[in-house]
Amino acid sequence: MRKRMSLLLVMMLLSFSVLAACGGSKTAEPATTGETVTEPAKPADETTPQPEPAKEATPAGSEGLYEAADMSLNPAPAANRKDTLIVGMTSPKGVFNPLYGETTYDKYVFDVIFDYFLQVKGDGTYENSLADSIDVSPDGLKYTFHLKPGVKYTDGSPVTVKDYAFALKVLHDASYDGPIDILSFKVKGGQDYHDGKAKDISGIKIIDDNTIEIEVTEPTAYTRDTLGTVPFIPEAYYGKGYKQGDLEYIKALHDKPLGSGPYILKSFTPGQEADLEANPNYFKGAPKIKNLIYKATTDETKLAMLQSGEIDMDHVTVNQDNVDELQGMGFLDVNIFPTNGYGYVAFNFKEKKFQDQKVRQALVYGLNRKEIVEGVYGKFADVINIPQSKVSWAYTNEGIEPYDFNMDTAKKLLDDAGWKVGADGIREKDGEKFKINFSATADNPVVDALLPIMTKNYKELGIDIAAETLDFNAIMDKKDKGDFDMFFAAWGLTPDPDSTVYITKGAQNDVGYSNKTVDEWSDKGKKELNFDKRKEDYKALYQELNKDLPAIFMYQRRDMWAINGRVNGLEITPYKDFIYSLYTAELE
C-alpha cells in the first residue's frame, strides 16, 4: 500500500520539476519528464545581423545576469575544487550519440564530445566551427562545405568529410529510429537510399578529404544551417559493422562515444554522474577546466546542493522565492533570460463557434491573462500577443493589439457574433448553448491559476465552462482525435521563425486552423533569402496572427541558471546553452 501511494504522490512532485527541466530545446513545457532535443536547429539566414532585442520595459531584476555579491561565503567543497566543474542536471539516459540522443541532458554530454560544421551563437544564428568556409549556389540547391584541415578525433585519427557523409547515411537508413527527421532536409537521393533503392545517396559528393558538396531538391532559408549541424562521427569507429538497414551495432556504442570535441567521456554511472576530461588537442584550444562532471540533481534538492557546494551550477525554476534564495546565498551568479517558448490555449477549429474570429477575440478580451501570469510567475513572465520570443529578430510589436482584459468589449463581441444571453444566464446561438470543456495538463504551475481565473471570467461572460486536468498524453490523444473544445499547452520555439504550427495542414497544426493570409506570409518567409525582406514577411505574419488569434497566446516565462561565482566565461542565452562556451570557461 505504501508503495502504491508513493507512486501516485510523485505525480504531484513531478509537477514542480517539469518547469525546471525545460532546457532551451524543450518543446512544449507541460510535457513529460523526458525531454526532446530538437533536431539540428533551424537557424537564421546567413546574412542575419545582430538581433534587435525588443526594447520593451522589463521590470527591474527580472532579467539579466546578477553577479555573486560575496565570494567569501563560497562553501569549502566548491572553493577547493580547483580543476573540476560540477554541473547539476537531471540524469541523462546514457545515449551519448548525437544521432540518437533525445533528451536535453544527453545533449549536454554528447555536444561537448562531438563537433559540427557550424555552432550556434548567442543570438540564435550560426558561426563556423569545423567549417572553414561554406559556399551556397545562388539557387540555394548546392552547399559546399570546406572542412578545417588537421583536426583529429580523440583517438588520434583524422577528421574527414567522409565521417560527415557517413552520419548522413546513417540518418537516412531505414532502421534509423532516432529523433532527426532527415527526409525533411530533402537531400537529393535521400529517399531512394532510405527505401533501399540505392546503395548511395546521390546528392552527396565527396570532393576530397576536406571538401564535400551536398545537393538538395528544395531550398529553404535554413537548409545551410540544418546541414551544418549534422555531427561528425568517425566512420572507422562507428561504421565498422555498418550494413544498410542494420544499425543495431551502433546502439552498443552509445555509452562509449568517440568524437573530436573539447571533452572526452571517462565514465558514466547511470542515475548518478558522467565524468569527462578535457581534450588537450581540441582544435579550438585545450579547455581550461580540466575535469567536467555532470551530477544528477532533482528539483527538490538542487538549491541545497548549490548551497552545500556539491554542485557548481544548475538550472533552477524562476520564481521570486528561488531568486531571493539564490541571491541570498551570496556566492552564486544568477542568469535569468526569456524562455524560448510560450504557453497558449488552443481552440478546436472543427467546432463552428471557434471558427468565428469575433468569438475568439471575445475569449481573449474576456480572460484576465495578466492576473494569471502574474499570479504564477510574478514579474518573471510576460503576457504575449504573438507566438514569438521577444528576443527573436522576427519579433515585432508594431500594429499588435494587446487585448487588455476588458469584460465589456468581450461581451459586446459575443453579442455581435450572435451569442445572446439566454434565460439561464448562459449564452446561446441557434439553440446551441455556449459550453466549453476545458482540459489542461496538470503538471504545469500555470494551471493552478488558469483554472480558477478562467472559470470565474468565463462564467461572467455567460459561458458554461467545465475545467478538468489530465495526463499530458491523454490531452495529446484528445487533440489527435479532435475530441476537445479548448486545452492549455505550450510550444517550444526554434531560433528560426519558420514553423508549421499555424499553416493550413501544417505538421504541427493539429487543431484544424486555416488562414490563407497566414499561409502566404509563412511560405514567403520560409523561402526568402534576403534577411530584411524576410523580417518584413514575419512582421506581416504576426500581425495577421495577432488579429485572427489561432489560439489564446498566454505568456513567455524565464529560465534561470545559478552558477557558482568562481566560474567565469560561460555564455548563456535563450539560444546558446552553456555547453558551447565550456572550452573557454575558467575557474577562479
Place this chain on the structure above:
Amino acid sequence: MRQYMIRRLLQIIPTLIGISIIVFAISAMVPGDYITAQNNPNMSKEKAAQLRQIYGLDKPVVERYFVWAGNMLKGNLGDSLSHKQPVTKVMNNYVWNSFIIAFCTLVLSWLIAVFAGVFSAKFQYSLFDKIVTLLIFICMSLPSFFIGLLLIKLFALEFKMFPVGGMTTAGINAHGWAHIVDVAKHMFLPTLVLTMLSTGSLTRYFRTSMLEVIRQDYIRTARAKGLKERTVIFKHALRNALLPAITLLGFELPALFGGAIILERVFVWPGIGQVYLESINMRDYPFMLGFTIFIAVLTLLGNLLSDVLYGVADPRIRLK
C-alpha cells in the same frame, strides 16, 4: 506442505498469463505512445509513421502481445525505447541501488517496530505508548518529502554531517572500503526517512497483535508459572502475534525492488522507482511492461512466501 508448494508454484503460471494479458491490454489502452509523449515539434507525420513501424506499434494489439510474450519467454524483454538499451540491462543498472536502501530499511524498521510495538502494547496508554502513537500519526499526516527536506536542512546544510544527495561524492572514484564508506554516508538520510515512515504502520500492527495476545489466558498461565517476563513476551506472546506481520512481510518482497520514488527524488538516489515512473510517462512500453511483470512475479512470490510461513508460525494452519 511440499505438495502445496508445488501446486501454488504451478498456479503462478496461469496467474502470470492473466496478469500479462491485463497489463498488456492496459498498456495498449493508455492514451498516447512513445512518439506522442516526446512531443517533438519537428516530428512530421511521415517520421512518426516510420518510427511506429520500426517499434512495431503499427501492428494489431493481439499480434504485438504474442510477439512480446514470445520474446519474454525467451528471456528477452526488448530494448527500452528511451534508454536505447535492453530492458534487463537498464533494470540491472538501477534496481540494486533501490534494493540496498529498501533492505536496510526493512531490517531497521522491523527491529524498531517489534520493540516499539511490544512495549507500546505492554505499557498500553503509558506516556511511551502515547508518544509513539502520536509520532506515528504525525508522520502519516505529513508528506514524506517534507520530512526528507527537513532532515536535509538539518543534517546536510546546518550540521554538514551528511551530503545532500546522490549515491557517491562526484568525481572521487573511490574503491573498496573508501567506496563503501562514501555510499554509506549518502545512504544514511534516505534510509532514516524511509525507516521513519515504514516503522509507523508496522508498529501499529505489532502493538495491536500484542495487545490481543497479552490478554489471553495462556499468557497469564505462563506468568503464573513464574516464567521471566522477557521470556513470556518475546517467546510466547510475540510468536502468536506474528501472523499479520507475516502477511506484511509478503508485501515487502516487491517493495524491496520497487524503489521509493519520492525519496529517490528528494535525495537524488539513483533508484528504479523514478525510471519506472518516467517509462510510464514517456510510454516506454518495453520497460514499463518488463518492470511491471518483474514486480508482478515478486508479488506472487511474496504472497506465496507468507502463505508458507503461516504454517511455520502456527502449525495448526494447514493450507492444502
Place this chain on the structure above:
Amino acid sequence: MSLASAPLNTNVEVPKQKPDSPWRIAYRRFTRNRLALIGLFVLIMMFLICFIGPLFSPYNLYDYNLADKNQSPNARYWLGTDKFGRDILLRMMLAGRISLLVGVVATTIAVVIGATLGALSGFYKKSVDTITMRITDIIMALPTLPILIILGAVLSDLKVDPSHRIYFLMLIIGLLQWPYLSRLIRGQILTLREQEFMQATEALGLSDHRKIFRHLLPNTIPIIIVWATLSVAGAIITESALSFLGLGVVQPTPSWGNMISAANSLIDFRKRPWIWIPPGICILITVVAINLIGDALRDALDPKMKK
C-alpha cells in the same frame, strides 16, 4: 503454549442472566469510554465545521485576490492566504468536505470488500481461497498509475462532469486497496478457525454465516482498525495526487491533500508554515479521532474484556 482457550467463554451463545445482546453490551462499553466519546465528538465537529462553516465565511470558493497573496494569519484572514490570495480558513473547510468523504468512503469500500472476501477465503479455504487469493494477486500486481491514467481519459471522453469524478475516485481507491486488507484478514482467520472456540461453535451446530460474521470477523477487528486508520490518511493524501490525472478535484476546489502539496519546497516549508500546517493538522486530528474511536470499538467488541 497453544493451550489457549481464551475465546472459549465467547459469551454470546451462552445465555446469561440478562438477555443483553452483544451489540448492546458493546454499545454500553463504548459510551463508557471517555476517550472514544471525545474522538467521536471531534470527528462529528470536523464534519459539521466543514459542511456548515463555509456558510459563515465572507469569502467564497471562486474568490481570489492577488493583492493579498501569501499573507500570514491576521484579523482579516484568520489563517492567512495562499499564493493567489485565497482565504486558507475557507479553503480548509471546503477541502474537508472532499477529504473526509474520500477518506471515509474509500476506506469503507475497501474494508467491506476486503474483510468479507478475506474471511470467506480463510474460512472455506480450498477453491474459494484459491480463487479469491489469485484475484488479490492479480490486483496487487497491476500497475496502478496506467490504470488511473486510462480511467481519467475515459471519464474525460465520456464528458463526466469534473466535479462528479471524485466519486469514481473513491471507488477506485477502494477497489485497489482491498486486496491488502483481504490478505491480512485471511491470515488471521486461518489461525482463528483452528482455535478451540471454533470447535465449540462446531459442536453447537452454528451456521457458517454465524461462525464467520459473529465469531471470526469480530476477532479480526483490531487489525481492521489499524488498517483503516492508516488507509483514511492514505486516501486523503492519494486524492491530491490523482487530481492530476483528471480524477480528483479540480482547481479552484480544494482538498487537504492538494493544499498541503501546494507548499512544495523548503522555502514554503520554512517561510509560509500557514499554508501547510492547517491542512496537516486537520488530517492529523481526523486520523487520531478515528483511531480513538477504533481503539474503543475494539475494546467494546472484545469478548475477553469483562467488566
